[in-house]
Amino acid sequence: MKITLGLKLVADIxxxxxxxxxxxxxxxxxxxxxxxxxLASVFLWIAWVTDLLDGPISRLDPRKxxxxxxxxxxxxxxxxxxxxxxxxxxxxxxxxxxxxxYIFLGAFLLWYFKSEYLAWAxxxxxxxxxxxxxxxxxxxxxxxxxxxxxIVVIITWPRFPKxxxxxxxxxxxxxxx
Numbered sequence: 747m748k749i750t751l752g753l754k755l756v757a758d759i760x761x762x763x764x765x766x767x768x769x770x771x772x773x774x775x776x777x778x779x780x781x782x783x784x785l786a787s788v789f790l791w792i793a794w795v796t797d798l799l800d801g802p803i804s805r806l807d808p809r810k811x812x813x814x815x816x817x818x819x820x821x822x823x824x825x826x827x828x829x830x831x832x833x834x835x836x837x838x839x840x841x842x843x844x845x846x847x848y849i850f851l852g853a854f855l856l857w858y859f860k861s862e863y864l865a866w867a868x869x870x871x872x873x874x875x876x877x878x879x880x881x882x883x884x885x886x887x888x889x890x891x892x893x894x895x896x897i898v899v900i901i902t903w904p905r906f907p908k909x910x911x912x913x914x915x916x917x918x919x920x921x922x923x
Contacts, residue, residue: 767789786880
């Protein structure tokens, strides 16, 4: 029992760390892009590593209970993408009008539809822009992010096309019914 409680605690710590990283990434916007982009990219990668690990560690608990932190895993994910987006805005790497417009539109649509699948979708543009910016200003770090995505897709491949993608598509279709 102590081991499973310890594993659940580790998973919660990883999720909490991801939430804090999302907030911290914005800090790097005070650097020049050539210095801030590598740091923001490394922290984004660390956040992605915690995202890959926290779920499987949490599922090792045979009781299948979900903690408060576990129920807010998606909030941590969205915080990371928001942190990346704010980093891009405050670093003048994207137009602030477009950047804040995206945030307000996303917040409104998430409030209106209350859809976790929409939250999944809204994470893609900030991550995509971070990768593009990293490839331009810090190519090694941009490639790190791309390689990580490829590794994760390979590792999670059996689950992705069988469960994750169909679940996402069903959730998005449900928005329009």
